[in-house]
Amino acid sequence: MTTTGRGASGTVNPSSAMVTPGFTWSPGRAFWVVAALVSALFYLFGKDWLPKWALSYPRQWNLPLKTEIGVFMNWLVEDATLGPISFQEFTRGVAWLLEWPLNAATSVLATGLMSGPGSSAVQLLPPLSWLAVIAVVVAMGHYARSRGLAALVGGCFLYLAVFGQWHSAMVTLASIVIAVPIGIVGGLAVGIAGYRWRGLERLLTPLLDLMQTIPIFAYLVPILFLFGFGPVAAMIGTIIYAMPPMVRITMLSLRSVPGELVEFGRMAGCSRRQLMWKVLVPAARPGLMIGVNQVIMLSLNMVIIASMIGAGGLGYDVLTSLRRLDIGGGVEAGIAIVVLAVALDRLSDAYARREPRSGSPTRGGLLKRHPWTVTCLLVVLGTGLAGLVIPAFQTYPAQWQITTGNGWSDLVKWINVNFYDALEAIKTALLLNVLIPVKRFLLAMPWAWVTLLLTVGAWQLAGTRLAALVLALCAFIIVNGQWPKAMVSVYLCGISVVIASLIGISAGIVSAPRPRLWQTMRVVVDTLQTLPSFVYLIPVVMLFRVGDFSAMIAIVAYSVVPAIRYTVHGIQKVDPQLIEAGVVSGCTRRQVLWKIQLPLAMPEIMLGINQTIMLALSMLVITALVGTRDLGQEVYIALTKADTGRGLVAGLSVAFIAIIADRMIAAGVARMRRRLGVDA
Amino acid sequence: MPQASTKLACNNVWKLFGPDPHGFLNNIQGEPDPETLAEAGLIAAVRAVDLEVQEGEIFVIMGLSGSGKSTLVRCLSRLIEPTRGQILFNGQDLLTASEREMIEIRRHKMGMVFQHFALLPHRTVLGNVGFPLEVQGVDRARREARALKVIELVGLAGREHDYPRALSGGQQQRVGIARSLAVEPELWFLDEPFSALDPLIRREMQDEFLRLQSVLHKSIVFITHDFDEAIRLADRIAIMKDGALVQVGTPEQLVLKPADDYVAEFTQHVDRAKVLSVGAIMTPATDGPGFAGSLNVDDRVAAIAARVEAAEQPFAVIDAHGERVGQVTRHAVIDVLVGRELGE
């Protein structure tokens, strides 16, 4: 049909076949049929026919990148200087700058003001009493939105006290309270600079892309190397992890301030600084607040991971429980993180949407103008003083605490006693019939062959530039000796993504036309999204213990949300007139769904799957804890050994897999949109 | 009319959008024609514009969408840099002013009203109107007092503490107007200030605008794409087409002597009685049986039509010095009212 090699010719994605009925031969399609046959041959006979180097890239051909990074890091720490000061002094300075606010926040919220060394320290001043903290958050909830929110937030914090998580939660909160403002201010500053100077923005964009796809662990390694083990290193990791979205959102929302508003500012005679701080930033506030919310959520997401390099608090509790396989303790601390996340998320979200209230400012005394602030201060003082006399005012009394830990352990025991066989059967069946064959298949493919297929696919989708990018990224993975591990990662993520997509798309299809169901679904989906990735591991390990299967379940649970969300969005977005047209021409509901809604929603659904892939990849390193053998494990090992080169190379490999998937899907979606005639 | 002083003048102003417009203009001799511009991938949003705005006059720039009106006012206020040309404000060349000087000029001497209001969403009416003063560093008490005064002037007293989103479109634009007046500018730019409003509100705002101008006597550059609005408000109108000025004149001149078909197209459907003056339809006075009364040369036909129609005799026309310069017959007035061409 077509004569040109690319563009209009055959296509790789199966979905297009759905839209265009019938099958036509073209060089493009023919290539993929042949490719499938060749791959099958490789799988069956490759071991016997192919030379050894074709299957496993020889070690002696590896680039010494890992070692060189290691040498560079050593040089950085030992010999490098920045002008008059050595690099090490510089990192110590940074650490010192971060250390004292963190200590201050921890003192205020958790430990009280201590004096003296280590365990012999004496408490000079107690921390804020639990009642005071609750009073403050309730007041914030009321100020930001309503009584309802105040009750929710207060309830969350009360939960922390009642269930005995208060101290750890406050340690975590202290690090959040310091990391979040730094992340926000830093992100805002970089974002503003990017807005001012186009060149900088062009530099930042790919860097931000990379930061968001590279697994966090990969840059924890150099941080650990530079700053040592401890809360400060953990906080730096958190800030670096949480800042990129703020940078991006800052640039985006500044750019979307209406041009007339900027012109008005200039006509009013604003200086550049006035224009930025009096016009642009306030006008962009709603967008910026979404960024703030993102920073908070990502910081919380980092809580457990940060505890691996020395942060205490709830994350540490989860981690140690997980290592001891103490299910009850892990679940309790995990739920506490979720509770904290929900409270902070709703609170910051309410601040983001809060609109200033009309009406003339109230005049009068301090109490009248700031009733909540004054009340809070009084509660803080009152409980502080009362706490000196009656300890219950200071710390929630231990005898009133409730623990659910045993309950959880018993539940798991019960499930295991009663359902062990069933669970085990499911696990074994899936392992034998799906997981292991797929893994074998991928590992049997020669590296050059897979690279070739990917490059051809990229070329068909978007031409030479994408093909060159894909080729280069694959080459990086190959020459650094990461190929087999990368294939294991692809297998693990691939299967998880397929399952997550099937579940997500079906759930989306079911709930899209049913508003009431979608309402409920949305609550579930929103909650799933606020859960830190680690939390997913806990129930999975409880039920299935360690191994690839557990990792897969955790990845599926973590990454299913975007598939649902985008499917629903895509289906709901279809022009109602088209649906009416279908109904009028006599389609059944089923036909409307399959012939009109789904094909038109396809670009959107693909974007959802793309997001699912990104989340799945970001989950890889976390699943390393349950004993996978992929790039994630490599990064994790590097972390425990503080081996920067190893960690970075493996981390970049994960990022590159993500970039390949992302770019190819984006190109596929763009093509699909063009064909459907929908605007991007 | 006594010769007023020139507030704003521009000579041969060009604005080209696209790659390297300066290089293009420097390399070319004389005026580039549309073909060479298109070849270079450039859009000439403003081309070779000369105009003068007199002190205290309402100068309306009018043209179809995309004809370059907005770009031209933005050049005049130097919100965008013209590619070539000279702009004189009170005789000072704006294009050579430094950033600091420009800020000073804008703070004290220019005001602008925007099509979509451009109100700051995070500030109340009071905060918005006080903003230009705040930027100048005027202290709070003084700027609020001044802001309240202009808010009252535009009829929004009592709404000071509302946020823009709580106001209707017409009210929002009143805030925009109040805000631009807060600094008592000498030169006032309005870029399609009423285009986003409903027709009824638009008329109301036009009346309001005329009322304000009768008190304030600003020098005004007013942009619109609505010819009816232009003739209601304008002392003089400049018609723009594809970036160039086609004709500049009083509404009457445009109606009587359109420079080309494009202008004629605009003027075709206007209510001529509101545009034409007695002077335009008078005939030399005959010493007939006597006059029913006298009219001024500058009176609009619509204003005197009823009187002339009711009388049997023609009316005498006298000029500013009380000299009789002609007469107007009932016939001539009816010609205008029913839209017959003059002298048909």
Ligand SMILES: Nc1ncnc2c1ncn2[C@@H]1O[C@H](COP(=O)(O)OP(=O)(O)OP(=O)(O)O)[C@@H](O)[C@H]1O
């Ligand atoms: N920043 C820009 N870059 C490129 N072309 C531009 C730019 N701004 C305006 N133009 C072009 O210049 C021409 C004049 O635009 P302008 O906005 O001045 O028209 P206008 O008369 O104000 O129209 P409207 O009544 O729709 O506001 C248009 O063809 C427009 O596409």
Ligand SMILES: [Mg+2]
């Ligand atoms: Mg315009």
